[in-house]
Amino acid sequence: MDSAPRVAVVGGGVVGMTVIRVLQAELPRAQVTLIAENLGDDTTSCVAAGIFRPGTSFRGPTPEITQRWIDDSWRYWQDILRTADAPRAGVTELGAYIFSRDNYHVTRNHLIEKLVPVYREVQDDELRLCAGDWRHGSYFSTVKIGCDNYLPWVERSFLRGGGKILREKVASLSTLGGQYELVFNCTGMGAKLLCGDHDLVPLRGQVLRVRAPWLKTAFYGDYDTYVIPGAGGAVTLGGVRQYDSYDLSVSPHDTAAIRERCEALLPALRGAELLAQRVGLRPHRVPVRVEAELGWSPVVHCYGHGGYGVTCAPGTALHAVRIGLDLLRGNTRSKI
Ligand SMILES: Cc1cc2nc3c(=O)[nH]c(=O)nc-3n(C[C@H](O)[C@H](O)[C@H](O)COP(=O)(O)OP(=O)(O)OC[C@H]3O[C@@H](n4cnc5c(N)ncnc54)[C@H](O)[C@@H]3O)c2cc1C
Incomplete structure (x- = not known):
């Protein structure tokens, strides 16, 4: 009678929600329970601009595994993009320019140059799309994932598939x-306490959302300056990257600095209505932790994605679920 393995996924951000979606597809007979202190808008994932753009500080245990996570993630987002459900899932195509005054290398990205349909150096006239004396630039096509849509979209399908949700710490x-026979730990910064993990460090970020419906392309400038359009005419302006800061309050100083840098890049943003200000702690760890730990019940850890969790949640989730299925096969072969 007891034929369905009981599995818990702790954490309801983009990583945990992607794990439950992959789990339901790979092991439909499992009884999956999602346990999360916060869901939806209250997660760090919903602070993110959500652009698919891995950076060099995103690292797995080897360069090959890192690249596999990125490639698998791209395919996952593309699979959703090709369905009629893409708008409900918050997944949209986006073009992005990245400019630099004096560093050619920051405009390149070896992790995705061969993966995305377009990644090219800009023409001279494109350097003048933004105000300022830009000397280097690239244009690339990518996707944007609005977690405010993606997380509830996964939640609805999870509940329809028989999943349970416990809202608790x-x-x-x-x-x-x-x-539970298997537990997935997808708690982002929460893993610092749960695992006593000193390698996990917060990188504080703050963003503004302003109304600028005319903007359809993303722009990056120097010093962590970015302007990323999203759904409904809302545009995310960023940002800051403050190492080892746990401060979750909105800093008026950061607000002023972000607005100043973004308006210097795109003067047409001056006077754009402020819709919201958000702060989040990016769970930074090198390498990102995707591995099993055998204790009271086997745990598969999947956390530490830093500033690239929306980008790379799927690749790491697929890897974590594969590890989990192997554990279940070894420990409870009859239940698979
Ligand atoms: C300003 C900013 C901009 C960003 N922009 C981008 C971007 O453009 N692209 C990109 O790829 N990434 C971006 N990121 C990074 C991205 O947001 C993170 O990497 C990602 O959200 C991490 O997801 P997560 O699911 O691991 O963590 P979270 O979203 O923090 O979710 C953690 C979950 O675990 C739960 N939890 C924690 N501890 C416990 C516990 N003890 N018990 C129960 N539940 C617990 C929480 O309640 C929550 O549900 C940005 C981040 C910030 C701050």
């Missing part, structure tokens, strides 16, 4: 032993 992963 887990004090210790060992308390889940006995109740």
